[in-house]
Amino acid sequence: MEVFLKPRSVALVGVPRKERPGAYVTLLNLLESFDGDVYPVNPHASEILGVKAYRSIKDVPADVDLAVISTKRELVPQMVEECVEKGVHGVIIVTQGFAEADAEGQALQEEIVRTAKAGGVRVLGPNTMGVLNAFNGFSTTFGSLHGVPLQERRMPVAIVSQTGFFVLGVGELFPGKFVDLGNMCDVDFVDALEYFEKDEETELIILHMEGLHGKDGRRFLEAVMRVARRKPILVLKTGRSEKGAELAASHTGAMTGNYRVYTAALRQAGAFVVSDIDELQDFTKAFLRLPPLRGAGVAVITYAGAAGVMVADVVEECGLRLSELSTETIARIQRWMPAWMQVRNPVDIWVGAMAHGPSKVYEDVIRAVLCDEDVAALLCIYFAPMTEEHAKIDVSDVIKEVAAEFEKPVVVWLYGYPSAEYVRKLERGRNVAVFPTIRRAVQALAFLNAVSSRLGSH
Template sequence: MQHFMDPKSVALIGISRKSGPGSFNLMENMSDFGYSGEIYPVNPNAGEILGKKAYPSVTIVKKKIDLAVITSPRNTTLNILQDCVAANIKAAIVVNQGFNDADRRGQQMQQQMVEMAAREGIRILGPNTLGVINSFAGFTTSFMPVTKQRVGVGLICQSGIHFVGPTKFSGMIGKGVDLGNSCDIGFYDALKYFAEDPDIQIIAIHMEGLNQGQDFLPLAARVVKEKPIVVHKSGRSETGAKAAMSHTGSLAGNYKLLQAALKQTGITFLEEGGQMPYAVKTLQNLPPMKGNRVAVITYSGGAGIMISDGLEKHGLRLASLSSEIIDQMAALSPSWMPLSNPLDIWPAVMMHGARKAYSVALKAVLRDPQVDGIICVAIAPLPEFSFLNVSEALNDVVETSPAEKPVIGWTYGPNTMEVQMQFESKNRIMIFPTLELATQALSWLRDRYVIITRDDRGFI
């Protein structure tokens, strides 16, 4: 995979002479992303592309080429791959559509590609792929604009959609591999690369259909002890499976069986694709949760009720707070105030201010041995009501406490995005847009604790 992810030299075969907005010029995108290695444009009709000499064929470049990126029409692909073999290139990305995702002729051509990879030892990523993103090396083969983020998240997917809009699908990603139709390079190869990559701490996978499963599953079971792996499998319904077939030619397989096999390895398995960015930021930043007892601190009794529903759904429960904790809060509250969990601190806020009341409450539950994790419900006010914004006060509390219990938050109010960024600035408190996701996040952390502490003999 090193040749794909971090090549010192690249041939761009079939690259267009057009550049600028709307041309999707891969060479331009690659340069904009910061690639500083050698680029050899190959196009029989062009003398020069973006100021670089173009070669009529890759066979006459006569330089060491780590990776070929092929963007020419499908009918030319097999001959070009043969040229790559002749030029001693060991890795090629076939970008174009029109193979297993298309008609019978396309399927035949993809089959020939598979055979060529096996026969000649050239590794092929794709076809029907945007290729790779490597923000650490400043390298991408995507012809669509992508964002550079030096974060420890590795993405494996089968559709370019995950490269174009990653924040929607995975949160920020540091490196990515789009397997496309997966004629050769598959899930095992990509997972192995990320497993051994010190830049990557967590692996996010969007799966249409698993390939290389026999190697992938036991590897995943080993990797997951060190690095969380989060999987969303699409194509679970009958119609979805049919669509997956026509998209990348994936056999989506039996969803229930695959789900069971993936979960068995210790993978965090998501029922909905939209959960991925939240699962990633949860597992990346927060400690595993040692038990299922959750303390809720809230400005609003209404929110406390909604959370209670979510906890029960995810196998968690409201902690019975220690009497010492209750006494501490009672000292700040009116005498008639019934205090339990959820801990409604609004009367204390009215009497002592939001920062003081909230800090005392959070410090208390962090110390309470009967609490495993904490949900904070807070207001995201406009700047003129910043005295209600407890993001700084709560970060001060968690920074002076051991990072043993996950603290997550849910904010409501007119200034959600900005206050979320303030809460998350230290990567110690994570904010979720719905209470459903907040409770779901704690259940991922609970499962994570079970996975990393289980004493199994490995998965075969």
């Protein structure tokens, strides 16, 4: 695996001479951000993008660790043969049209595997976007990666996927390391898990799986079981439905297996199975932005009693519980409220905030609640400031200030339609994360709770 993510030298076999989507952009990206040696290979060019090009990889006058092949499929077996002769350690085959496509592709793929195995060369793909490593600037992906430079992506999250799709990250979160296994003719989930288990730059491992091949199930589950004791593993398993399974087979040539059996086994092995990209994004965000959750008690401060009722429903459904506030905490909050209003959790703060000023009341109440021993996490609910009038009662600065004083997760749900800038600003606060719905906020806390029970703390 090391050779794929940390090569010292790389040959790009099949770079076009002129600008077009694909390997040309990969070369451009590598020249910009990768420190190692890069050798373009193209039989019809002597120079590409100002770099000397070679007719064959065998003509490169230096050692090559890794070859990235993106020629037509018919040419790939020969290119792999030449890589073996050259003595490379790893080959990434970007080209599509192999086991996932038709019988001819299947035969070509088998030929490649034979050649590589005989030559002691590891193969990633075919049908892969390859890898990305933000820590050393090495990426074989073509595309501008949402305009976020590699060095700004050094997050302790690795994504191992059966598609190039996730190189773009999940929502606004980008992986520090990414591996697209494609058709998995050789390098597979077990190789990746073994690597990331020991990789010190990785703290969270995400697997996107469509399926496994043949009898790999047991080896894979053993690897999950071992690695999950050290680092949380999130798994998004697609191809659940009959139709989805059929499509997965044609997408990467993998057999999906029975979803329930599969995910039950994964859960038993210690992985966290998520049901969609949203959960993947939420749990990753929670893990990166929030401190560990030590307990199941959740407190809520809300501008709307109706939202409090909704939270109560969801908290119970997610296996957490509403904190029982101490009499001391309640007395402190009661000072802001009319006598007839019985203070409880969720804390409906509206009447007090209107009477005494939102920031003053919010600051005191959030601090009182976070001091309470039965409060392991806090959910704040208020209006997204969409007008100047709202901005006057905005409490984001107060939340950021107080949340930073406690090592407890503070999650926020904003009612209305907050701007991306507003959310980003709020999330610059320590221990604060914003979620788009009440349920997603509470589920993220439940995930942190599960991580704490399994691993102690992260």
